[in-house]
Amino acid sequence: MSEHEREETETQEQRNLGFWLYLMSDAVIFALLFATYAIMIRGTDGGPTGKQLFDLNNAALETVLLLVSSTTFGFASLSARTGNRGGAIGWLAVTFLLGVGFVFLEVREFAGMIAVGAGPDRSGFLSAFFTLVGTHGVHVTMGLLWILIMSAQIVLKGLTAPVVSRLYRLGLFWHFLDIAWVGIFSIVYLPGLL
């Protein structure tokens, strides 16, 4: 390995560690939003509760879309590693569509709740619900934008070392959102309905 390549590898390793640290920092944000939600469950102010508002079918479908999108992202990563440009872009496109489906379902759920007067300004409980789930949704939307940008980079630049390295970090981000969602499903939707 030449001096230049060694430096390049070290740079990417540092970026990966930095990105991990960012994710852990972001995980603290989610942890505090989860804690806030947990203490505000009973702050419904006489308004609707989770039991009245949540739809397990919708949440289950969202879960399926997001978890499958993680798998398809995995295929995109594998294609990128073997230098298969078309495969990488194709799998990223599938991931993107699944992500869009997830965001669509979430927006529809939010809009439905707001329509029946159960918006985030109704009670402390709903403020906490919309903020926790919405923060995750904003992350997914950012991830979708990032997928578009990375697809453009793969088309324009090819699977160069910096591009593959960025794709790796996008993968970390995307899988991290899965974990956050599993938390939301188990702490928000399931207990709210059972």
Added chain:
Amino acid sequence: MFGKLTIEALPLYSAIAAGGAAVTVGGALLVALVLTWLKAWKYLWTDWLTSVDHKRIGIMYIVLALIMLLRGFIDALMMRAQQAMALNAGGYLPPEHFDQIFSSHGTIMIFFMAMPFMTGLINLIMPLQVGTRDVAFPWLNAVSLWLTAAGAALVMVSLVIGKFSTAGWTGYPPYSGIEHNPGVGVDYWIWAVLISGIGSTMSGINFMVTILKRRAPGMTLMRMTPFTWTALCASVLMVFTFPAITVACGLLALDRVAGMHFFTNAHGGNMMNYANLFWIWGHPEVYILVLPAFGIFSEVVATFSRKRLFGYESLAYATAAIAFLSATVWLHHFFTMGASANVNAVFGIATMIIAVPTGVKVFNWLLTMYRGRIDFHPSMMWSIGFIVTFVIGGMTGVLLAIPPADFLVHNTTFLVAHFHNMIIPGVLFGYLAGYMYWFPKAFGFELNRGWGAASFWCWLIGFYLAFMPLYLVGLKGMPRRMETYNDPTWQPYLMVAALGAVVVLCGIVSMVVQLYVSIRDRKLAADRTGDPFDGGALEWSTSSPPPPYNFAVLPTVGDREPFREAKKNGTAYRRPASYTPIRIPSNTPAAVILGGFAFVLGFAVIWHIWWLVVVSAIAMFITVIARSSDDHAEFTLSAGEVKRIEDERFRQLGGRA
């Protein structure tokens, strides 16, 4: 079109407020005029504002901190003057204005004086001490700087357009909620803190990766300098606790802007959750600030005692222990919340335990000085002044850690005296020691010792005069943040405190004079060797100021004090057989542009100018994408160029080489 912004926002409601605005605008115009007169705009832009060099970024952070120190201190002086005369509604400030002043004083001193000062010193020195050419992410480093500057600018702009928060530096709801505080003041506070807080989180990540991944070959963790150890622990805390203030301020903003009910009185809100979220960040923040200062004291005490640091390993472990414990004590900021006695007891005991590793450090410094050959450089004076004063503050802290005792003095000036007694010696004295110790490294000439000593004595005496009376009057029951009072027995104490503030002012004036005198006499106090104090760490092995690449050949480390070892073995200042080309990150305007748009974004949210929020957010997004798609953000300094710079260095070294 302009949201809530109208001509009414100008501070014409009182002569003092208008005066403050005039000084702010006048100061900015004066700086602009001087820059134009010196024809320095281009130099400033190409060599500084767009720089991604960690040393320049560090210097810019410290300049920001010193400017904000002046602003925050003027606030302090105004408060002390008000309270000295405020018996029976005396004084010169209306309550609304007084409340803005104590709120901005705290906000500025923590977020825009102490934080940038610390980040600046770490930026300037830590990469040199670990023997690398830059931090891990140079452009992100510049982004952190400009986000911090954007937050500071929002606080300054609140003097001219609208009002600042009246809810104190902690912004407790429900008072800071929209119901009780419909103006823009709290929004200024929220967005200044949020924007700069994101910058601090990213600085923490940057420093952690730099220390963990970019140390010179041979530098194990247990060979790092004490300052690098404390920088690492402070960075861990920055990464993992700044999210808490982001959440606290973010939720408060949602309450205010989107009508949510996180912290409201009614509708299922829970205001005590805010206190928890705020202090989950707020208590570790104290250690984010104080640990690097401990690191500086450790370097300074060892260097000026002409000894190795006593008990290096215990100091490293104590640092890590303090960092860990600091995240377990936040509830002691609100013992009176109404948690059960057992909860209070747990947090009280955890608080007292922190005194143990801190005590270990005090003995490290004392025993380093013991039988040392002490040189009373101003940095050393700050360190000794710190040890004595900090121990007093620590003892009042242990007193406050006992919940029943805390109930008695809760929210009194006793508490104000306590935390100033920790932060002024523990943080500010440390940073000023670092400023006077590393100044020659940054600029190539030493600061005047006489004026440095004068500044130290004024600060120390002024501190005791200003805060010891506050302990006493607090024990007599005076609440903090009083705009007026009717107990005549308090007034003598407050007059002494005001006198103390004036003595501190003399200390600040001495610092300004010191800077002026030192620049004037820079040829006489030039540091040609790069090692003016016979230091042991790697930063002293390069020239002062260091070349853009820091080290022509990356050092190999086999000792805790590698440069002292090299000097002893005669391997220091040795010319390498040949030089290799060095890659250096290119300057970029992206970071300063991003900071500018962040400022506009914050300003637009504060005034509800929604179209501008969208425009600036898109502009920020495009800036980030454009910069991060760039695969060639660096240039190569040829071996010949490196040789030319190094030849000049060896010519200056003369006989030493």
